[in-house]
Amino acid sequence: MMKPLRDAQGLYAGPIVDAHHHFWDLSLDKHPWLRGSEDPKLARNCLPDDYLRDTAGYDIVASVHVEANWDPADPLGEIAWLDGLERPKGIAARYVGHADLAGPDVERVLEAMAAHDRVAGIRQITSRHPDKTKSAVADRHRMADPAWRRGMTVLDRLGLSFDMLISPWQMDDALDLARAFPGVKFALNHCGSPFDRTGDGMAYWSAGLHSLAQAPNVVLKVSDLVAYDPEWTHSSLRDVLLTCLDAFGPDRCMLASDHPVVTRFASFWQTYETFRVTYADLGDGDLFNMFACNAIRFYDIPEIPLEEKNS
Numbered sequence: 001m002m003k004p005l006r007d008a009q010g011l012y013a014g015p016i017v018d019a020h021h022h023f024w025d026l027s028l029d030k031h032p033w034l035r036g037s038e039d040p041k042l043a044r045n046c047l048p049d050d051y052l053r054d055t056a057g058y059d060i061v062a063s064v065h066v067e068a069n070w071d072p073a074d075p076l077g078e079i080a081w082l083d084g085l086e087r088p089k090g091i092a093a094r095y096v097g098h099a100d101l102a103g104p105d106v107e108r109v110l111e112a113m114a115a116h117d118r119v120a121g122i123r124q125i126t127s128r129h130p131d132k133t134k135s136a137v138a139d140r141h142r143m144a145d146p147a148w149r150r151g152m153t154v155l156d157r158l159g160l161s162f163d164m165l166i167s168p169w170q171m172d173d174a175l176d177l178a179r180a181f182p183g184v185k186f187a188l189n190h191c192g193s194p195f196d197r198t199g200d201g202m203a204y205w206s207a208g209l210h211s212l213a214q215a216p217n218v219v220l221k222v223s224d225l226v227a228y229d230p231e232w233t234h235s236s237l238r239d240v241l242l243t244c245l246d247a248f249g250p251d252r253c254m255l256a257s258d259h260p261v262v263t264r265f266a267s268f269w270q271t272y273e274t275f276r277v278t279y280a281d282l283g284d285g286d287l288f289n290m291f292a293c294n295a296i297r298f299y300d301i302p303e304i305p306l307e308e309k310n311s
Helices: 048-054 075-083 106-114 146-158 168-180 199-212 234-248 268-278 284-299
Strands: 016-021 060-066 094-098 119-123 161-164 186-188 218-222 253-255
Touching (some): 016 253, 016 284, 075 094, 106 119, 106 146, 218 284, 234 253, 234 268
Parallel strands (some): 016 060, 060 094, 161 186, 186 218, 218 253
C-alpha cells in the first residue's frame, strides 16, 4: 500500500521522479564551460552523495541525468563515467546523452547510445538568443538545417527521444521539427526558456509555448524556474508555472530540478516547495503524473513499474 499522496497541509507528498539533473566531477576536466568558473554554486563537484544531501526530505524514487556539456569530442565518455558512479537504485536511472546531429560520426554515436540500456534520449543545445552572448549556437534556424535533420532521422530510426533547449524565438522551428518527426518524443527543457521578463516578452513566450503544445509528441519539462528569473518572487514563479500547465496540461508536464545549476538562485527545497504550493489545487492523479508518472512514461523507467502505483 502506497503512502498518502498528500501531507497534513494538503500538499503533494508522494514519490518524485526528478526528470532533469546533472552530475560532474571537476577533477576530470571534462566540462569546458565550468573551467575557471567563479560561481561557487557551479565550481564544485556534484556527485550522487551531493545530490542526495540536497534532496533530503523528499521521496526521490528515480531521476534522469541529462548531459552536462561534457567534452563534445567524447560524448560516450560521459556515459561510461556515469556507469561507474555508485548511487542508490533509481538515481540516474536513465541518461540523456549528447550527440552532434550534424556531426560526421553521428550514426556511430547514436547507435552506441541506443545500445546502452540506460540511455533513453539525446540532447543537443540549440538555443539562439538575439543577444549573441546568450546564445549556444550562431544559427537561429539550426533545427531546420538539412544536415542536422539527417541526424534526427537516425535518432528517429533508433527510437531515442530528444530534449530541446531552445529560446522563445525558435518555437516555430521547434513546432516544424516536431511535426516533421511525429515518431520522435520531444521534451522542451526549462519551461521553454522565458528569457525576456518584460510584459511583452512573457506574452511572446506564452504564445510560443501554447503554439508548440499543438504537437502531441512534445512534452514540457517544468524545470529550473529561476534560470531566467534570478530575482524571483513566489508570484513570478507562480505565473510561469500556471502558464506551463495551461499550455501543456497535467499529462504533458514533467517536474524537474536542473540540480545543481538551479542552486545558483534557488535550492532544491525552494524549487519543489514552489511546485507543491502552486499546484496544490490539482487532483491527486494530476499531481502524481506531474511529479512522477509522466517522467516514468517518457523515459521508460522500469525501476518504478507503473502498475505498482496508486491509480
